[in-house]
Each structure stands twice: as C-alpha cells, then as structure tokens.
Amino acid sequence: MDANTIFNLILRLTIWLLLTNNFGLLNLAIGLAIALLLPQSRTAPVKIKDWLQVSWKIIKAIPQAYIEAIQMMLRPHNQEDFVRETVKAERTPGLIFLDIFLITFTPKTIVTKYDKQGWYEVHRVKPK
Amino acid sequence: MDSILIAMILALLIPIYEAWQDDDIWQTILAFTSIATKTSIMMLVISVSRDDWSIGVVAVIILSVGNAGLMLMAHLIKRINEA
Amino acid sequence: MIDILSYGLIILGIIFWFWGTLPLIGNRSVLFKLHSLSVADTLGSMAILVGLLLKVPSEWSLLLLAIITLAIWNTVLGYVIAYCASDNSQLANTNKHD
Known part of the structure; x- marks a missing residue:
C-alpha cells in the first residue's frame, strides 16, 4: 500500500458517503468494499x-x-x-x-x- | 427567492441568445456548456426553495454526468474537422 | 446573520454570472470568452451553492458533492474545449499560410 492507493481509497469512500448520505457502520463497510473492489490503476508510486x-x-x-x-x-x-x-x-x-x-x-x-x-x-x- | 430565480432566468437568456445567433461551432458549444451549468444550478435553487430533494438529486446527477457528454462531443468535432 | 450571509453569497454569484456571461455575445476569441465563463460558471455557481449550503445545512452532503463535481467538471471541460478549439484555430492559420 503506497500513498497513491490510500489516496484513491479515501477519494472513493468520500464520494460514496456523500452520495449515499448515510454514515452508518454497515454503509461504511459497503463503501469500503466497493472502493477496494473497483479496479485499481497501476501507476508509479508517488x-x-x-x-x-x-x-x-x-x-x-x-x-x-x-x-x-x-x-x-x-x-x-x-x-x-x-x-x-x-x-x-x-x-x-x-x-x-x-x-x-x-x-x-x-x-x-x-x-x-x-x-x-x-x-x-x-x-x-x-x-x- | 423568486427574484433570485428571475435574475437567473435572465442570465440564462444570454447564452441561449448566443447559441442562436453565432454560427461558429466552438462559440455555440461554449454557450451550451454555460446553459448546462446554469440550468442545473437553477434546479438546485428550486429544490431548496420547494424543499424537495428528489429534484436536487437529479440536478447533482446532471452536474456530474452532463458535462462528460459535452467533452466527448468536443473531441468528436475536433476529429471531424481534422479529417 | 447566516441568512444575510447566504443571500449575499447568492447575489454575489448572480453578479458573477452576469459579468461573465455578457462577454459571450461580443466578438472575442473562444479562449477569451472561456476566461470570463470560468468566472461565471465555476466561481459564480460555487458561490451560489455555498449560499444554499448555509441556508439548508441539513442537506450538506448533496450540496458538497454538487460543489466538488461542479469545480472539477467545469475546469476539465474548460481545458478540453481550450485544447480542441485552439488546435483547430492553429490548423486554420497554417492552412492560410499554404
């Protein structure tokens, strides 16, 4: 996990939370799963x-x-x-x-x- | 709130007029992008004034998806002009 | 107090809209109009949305998403149009030289 991956995860999770407007633990888990499952682009580490x-x-x-x-x-x-x-x-x-x-x-x-x-x-x- | 909406409609008339009177394709696209943004902001204002959030959700979707189509179209027109 | 601030921001946004959209009618280059449109459509609309956010803080997540997507898409669209339109005009200039 380099900085790029973490940044990507945070970005995806933020968009998910803003879109669903639900900060429950279950929704957080679903969002995290989706953020991890979406294909990651392989880029040079930053x-x-x-x-x-x-x-x-x-x-x-x-x-x-x-x-x-x-x-x-x-x-x-x-x-x-x-x-x-x-x-x-x-x-x-x-x-x-x-x-x-x-x-x-x-x-x-x-x-x-x-x-x-x-x-x-x-x-x-x-x-x- | 009503006077704000009327002022917004007046501002919206400017790009509509420009899209109608200018023949150059890039000037027209510029006018259309302006129309797209202004109408979706107006939708958000209406959804606040009516306290109806289903309108607001549609406005946010238009804001995030509508511009992508215009970007694709700009690239298409560029390719066609080059060919 | 918050009411005054939110109406002030909305009115500021509408002033930006008018100032930035009026040059559209004139006879300037596409790039010049893009500069004034980015004042109107990105910054003016952002001011209006922040004004709405202060008015209805309960819907902050939707409005915040609107502000973020507006800022990103309008800027990227500005770049794409600038790229497509300027390349085209340069092509036209070289054609004139031929």
Missing part, C-alpha cells in the same frame, strides 16, 4: 510529500481564484497572450492532471496544450 504539497495548493487556489475574478471585474483585462511553462521533473500523470487543473481553475490562466516533452502551453489575459 511520494506522500508531493500529494500534501498539491493538496495545500488546491486549498490556496480557491481564494486566489476569487481574488483574480474580482481583479478581472475591477480592471478590464483585454490583452491575451500565450506562455510556455515547464513541467517539474518526475511528475506522475496524476500530479500533472492536478497541475493542469490548478492552472485552469484560476480564471486568468487556461492550459491549452500539454506536451510530452515537458511543457504546458498557457493562455493568459492581462490588463492593458
């Missing part, structure tokens, strides 16, 4: 430190997204351009997905392309 870093970034991204939204409302952002961002080394597909998610979640930036060579193409809006 360091728990990376997951913690990304989770912290997700929590920070929510207020940041609202701040950017209010900035966009107060000052018109009419300039558009593309920039390239390099992907950090040794990222697993799951972490790359989360990186793209975080960049796209904030309203000023959207990833338009991910290249296997190791960069994202990011579209930005800027004030004049």
Whole structure:
C-alpha cells in the first residue's frame, strides 16, 4: 500500500458517503468494499510529500481564484497572450492532471496544450 | 427567492441568445456548456426553495454526468474537422 | 446573520454570472470568452451553492458533492474545449499560410 492507493481509497469512500448520505457502520463497510473492489490503476508510486504539497495548493487556489475574478471585474483585462511553462521533473500523470487543473481553475490562466516533452502551453489575459 | 430565480432566468437568456445567433461551432458549444451549468444550478435553487430533494438529486446527477457528454462531443468535432 | 450571509453569497454569484456571461455575445476569441465563463460558471455557481449550503445545512452532503463535481467538471471541460478549439484555430492559420 503506497500513498497513491490510500489516496484513491479515501477519494472513493468520500464520494460514496456523500452520495449515499448515510454514515452508518454497515454503509461504511459497503463503501469500503466497493472502493477496494473497483479496479485499481497501476501507476508509479508517488511520494506522500508531493500529494500534501498539491493538496495545500488546491486549498490556496480557491481564494486566489476569487481574488483574480474580482481583479478581472475591477480592471478590464483585454490583452491575451500565450506562455510556455515547464513541467517539474518526475511528475506522475496524476500530479500533472492536478497541475493542469490548478492552472485552469484560476480564471486568468487556461492550459491549452500539454506536451510530452515537458511543457504546458498557457493562455493568459492581462490588463492593458 | 423568486427574484433570485428571475435574475437567473435572465442570465440564462444570454447564452441561449448566443447559441442562436453565432454560427461558429466552438462559440455555440461554449454557450451550451454555460446553459448546462446554469440550468442545473437553477434546479438546485428550486429544490431548496420547494424543499424537495428528489429534484436536487437529479440536478447533482446532471452536474456530474452532463458535462462528460459535452467533452466527448468536443473531441468528436475536433476529429471531424481534422479529417 | 447566516441568512444575510447566504443571500449575499447568492447575489454575489448572480453578479458573477452576469459579468461573465455578457462577454459571450461580443466578438472575442473562444479562449477569451472561456476566461470570463470560468468566472461565471465555476466561481459564480460555487458561490451560489455555498449560499444554499448555509441556508439548508441539513442537506450538506448533496450540496458538497454538487460543489466538488461542479469545480472539477467545469475546469476539465474548460481545458478540453481550450485544447480542441485552439488546435483547430492553429490548423486554420497554417492552412492560410499554404
């Protein structure tokens, strides 16, 4: 059991509990059984430190997204351009997905392309 | 609560108008995604105001499944344009 | 107190909706409209849902699921549309050069 498997189990169990809205012991057991029985994708093991870093970034991204939204409302952002961002080394597909998610979640930036060579193409809006 | 719903319906008219008047396929898809999200949020608001949770469950299912179909369609259109 | 906060969040969400949806009508690029739509449809709708959550805390599990799926799907959909639409426009540009 590496960090990835545990993270997957917790994610599945959370969705199950939210969906059924029943926190009884029996329902918890059923949810755990389903989470274990669903096919696991075999991915490279991830360091728990990376997951913690990304989770912290997700929590920070929510207020940041609202701040950017209010900035966009107060000052018109009419300039558009593309920039390239390099992907950090040794990222697993799951972490790359989360990186793209975080960049796209904030309203000023959207990833338009991910290249296997190791960069994202990011579209930005800027004030004049 | 009623005035909130009326404001939401007014906001919903904007993407409907855009979907009708623009011929470019990507602009139309953008308008449709906006319609999909807005209607399901409206369903949730209605389910709260009527205190009827069966409507709310349908809205959550639409929120989680409806967008997947639009994603598939975007990929399909891209393939067709390339061919 | 909680009533004021929840109505405030719902009204804030509706303001976001109008601000972000109005640029749809204009003559901008798909990507520019996507930026303002992510303000409206992701952040505005999330504000409305949090407002509803404060109003009816008894149904928190369903509304929390709605907030999570909304945030994930709308963002992923934004990325997919940006990818599909931008690739297409680049293709059109190279065709013009030929």
